[in-house]
Every structure is written in C-alpha cells, then in structure tokens.
C-alpha cells in the first residue's frame with residue numbers, strides 16, 4: 001500500500017463529521033478531497049499551496065465530487081496558515097496533512113523547504129485540538145528532501161511531550177531515500 005493510502009486508512013476512522021481539517025500542501029488535491037469527504041457537508045477544509053496550478057486542479061476535483069462548498073483553498077504558503085484560517089480554528093482542527101516535496105508532473109523545482117515547513121508545523125500544532133492528528137509525508141529523494149526529513153525528525157523529537165506517535169512508517173525503498181510517513185497525535 002502506498003503511504004498516501006496508508007495515511008488515509010489510518011486517519012479516516014478518527015475524523016468526525018462536521019470537524020475542521022487542513023491540507024497544508026494541496027498538490028494534486030487528493031488529500032483535500034479525502035478530508036472534504038471525511039468531514040462531510042457540515043465540516044470545513046482549508047487548503048494551502050503556492051502553485052496556482054495545484055489550486056486550480058484541486059478546485060476542479062472538489063467541484064466534480066460536489067465537495068467544493070465546504071473547502072476554502074488559498075494560493076498561499078502554509079507558513080502563513082495561522083493568519084488565514086478563521087480564529088475559531090485555533091485548538092479546534094481535527095486533522096492537518098502535509099504531503100511534502102514537489103507536485104508530481106509539475107515543476108519539480110518548486111518544492112517545500114525546511115524553514116517554511118517547520119514554521120508551518122509549529123502553526124499546525126497550535127491549530128490542532130487535543131487528540132488531533134498531524135500527518136507528515138516526507139520525501140528524501142529530491143534535492144533538499146533529506147535535509148527537510150532530518151529537520152522534521154528533529155522537530156518531532158523536541159515535541160515529544162506534546163505530540164505522540166501513532167505511526168511511523170518507512171517506505172520499502174532500501175536506499176533510505178524513499179518517502180517516510182509520520183502520524184502524530186496531539187496529547
């Protein structure tokens with residue numbers, strides 16, 4: 001099973017209808033759609049991506065699947081998420097997903113960066129409710145990817161008392177440069 005699917009499988013039973021979720025890296029929109037379907041018609045999903053193309057594609061998918069009304073997507077970096085979601089999100093978000101790296105089939109030079117990823121993770125932690133889930137899928141194969149992975153691991157270590165691991169899954173890739181998934185729960 002792909003790590004993206006594993007994340008969905010693990011998170012799905014924990015998302016309550018009517019809750020608030022955030023997709024920190026909209027990308028192709030598959031996580032956004034998953035979150036939108038999971039929170040249901042009374043829920044809210046906020047999504048962030050720096051690429052207009054990603055936001056356009058995701059909007060198309062969400063519209064086709066009749067979930068667009070409960071989603072608000074921003075063509076803005078996730079390092080600014082805290083100032084773009086409504087104030088009632090603070091301490092109230094049930095799930096926040098990060099699927100890092102570059103947009104597949106897109107411009108591979110536009111990737112997430114350690115500094116902004118860490119800033120976004122800090123904000124995500126503040127927005128999460130107690131018991132809320134932080135999902136981070138990190139890619140180590142592209143330039144800068146391994147460094148980003150290491151910095152996230154270090155940050156998670158420093159947050160041990162506040163974020164407890166639900167699942168930490170390495171990919172089958174034997175060279176240690178494949179994707180890595182963390183599912184963390186805010187304690």
Ligand code: SAH
Pocket residue numbers: 024025026027028048049050051054076077078079099100101102103104110111112113116139
């Ligand atoms: N690597 C994954 C897909 C990741 S898509 C896979 O292979 O399936 C990652 C998305 O993050 C891209 O669409 C990219 O535009 C976006 N991104 C890059 N920097 C960002 C930032 N600062 N804030 C939000 N999204 C960002």
